[in-house]
Amino acid sequence: MSELWPSVPLRRPGVAAVRVNKRRLTPGRVSLHAFLIVMALAWLFPLAWPVYTASDRSATPSPTATCPGRAT
Amino acid sequence: MPRSSSLSPTGPASRIEQRNVVGLKNYQTLLSGYSLFYPALQHNIVWLLFFVFIASPLGMLLAVLLDREIRGTRIYQSIFFLPVVLSLAVVGFLWELQYAPNEGFINNVLLDLRYKGPLIDWLGDPRINLFAILVAASWRHIGYIMVIYLAGLKSVDPSLREAAKVDGATERQTFFQVVLPVMAPINVVIVVITAIESLRAFDIAYIINRGKNGLELLSTLITNNSISEASLVGFGSAIAVVLLVISLGPIVTFLSQVNREAAS
Numbered sequence A: 001m002s003e004l005w006p007s008v009p010l011r012r013p014g015v016a017a018v019r020v021n022k023r024r025l026t027p028g029r030v031s032l033h034a035f036l037i038v039m040a041l042a043w044l045f046p047l048a049w050p051v052y053t054a055s056d057r058s059a060t061p062s063p064t065a066t067c068p069g070r071a072t
Numbered sequence B: 001m002p003r004s005s006s007l008s009p010t011g012p013a014s015r016i017e018q019r020n021v022v023g024l025k026n027y028q029t030l031l032s033g034y035s036l037f038y039p040a041l042q043h044n045i046v047w048l049l050f051f052v053f054i055a056s057p058l059g060m061l062l063a064v065l066l067d068r069e070i071r072g073t074r075i076y077q078s079i080f081f082l083p084v085v086l087s088l089a090v091v092g093f094l095w096e097l098q099y100a101p102n103e104g105f106i107n108n109v110l111l112d113l114r115y116k117g118p119l120i121d122w123l124g125d126p127r128i129n130l131f132a133i134l135v136a137a138s139w140r141h142i143g144y145i146m147v148i149y150l151a152g153l154k155s156v157d158p159s160l161r162e163a164a165k166v167d168g169a170t171e172r173q174t175f176f177q178v179v180l181p182v183m184a185p186i187n188v189v190i191v192v193i194t195a196i197e198s199l200r201a202f203d204i205a206y207i208i209n210r211g212k213n214g215l216e217l218l219s220t221l222i223t224n225n226s227i228s229e230a231s232l233v234g235f236g237s238a239i240a241v242v243l244l245v246i247s248l249g250p251i252v253t254f255l256s257q258v259n260r261e262a263a264s
Helices: A007-023 A027-054 B002-007 B025-032 B037-067 B073-085 B088-099 B105-112 B129-154 B158-166 B171-182 B184-199 B203-209 B218-226 B233-263
Strands: none
Touching: A027 B037, A027 B073, A027 B088, A027 B129, B025 B233, B037 B073, B037 B129, B037 B184, B037 B218, B073 B129, B088 B105, B088 B129, B088 B203, B129 B184, B129 B203, B158 B171, B171 B184, B184 B233, B203 B218, B218 B233
16 A cells, blocks of 8 residues: 555656646647638538528518418 | 340330330430430539538548547448438438528528529529539438448458558557558459449439429430330430440449459
8 A cells, every 4th residue: 555655756747747638729729720610610501591481580481371372 | 134124225105015226326326416415414424523522522531531539430420321221202301491592591691691693593503503412412422331331441451551550650640551552452353343333323303393493314215215104115215225334334344353353
């Protein structure tokens, strides 16, 4: 047990340093995320636009409207 | 396939049960007298070039970017892969809403940006509608290529990258001089899949305007001749045979690549 203790303080800084490195925001990482976010939004937009158009009031048919060609 | 090649030498107005063998006349008409054949072939080539040089490299770029250990990579992957679950026909419907002259998103944005010119008919103008649907088709194709390439990147031995890093290579050098050569078989598969996707493009063009008015493709010509009112089954089959011959190149390359990988 006593042999294990000295290894703990030695390993901790290393682990902490790796974690800090992973989360550090570099300009490259920021621009990468900015590019991916813009692309992701552009990718979702063709799906979101029909949802928006579907909620548009002007697209609501009047209650008396019938399907074209259907006998009233 | 055998049915098409056996029907292609039949007369243009013949019915299946009344065979009227005309030899190579349908092919002769197709190559010399049919005004839509060369535009359709040209559109297929433009489609292929657009996919090979723009859409597929963009998919590969996204794969390379998402292969890094970044936060939210799974979310990005899911978003980019989302259009792949839709059929090209549905993609066509969705993008018709973007390109609609009055209610479409793109023209509305142009108006908001104080665009003064006439409304652009993205899908009705034969000079631009091919590129409009290429953007729509790329929306789906890029996600497809991204997933295939990402799977290939994940299979690259990490020790190769570590060795390159130890040798002092930058990230770009590691990719171009270590990863890309290792990915050569995947690159061939991607090029071949792209070629096949381009040649079999049909549904989105047919959904948008029945493959007419600037959207002629070999596949839509087959349909328009074979099962239209004219019912030129023999002539449509001749186009199908031409498409088959063109498609054999990438298909044979793909199969030989797959067989080589399976053997090794």
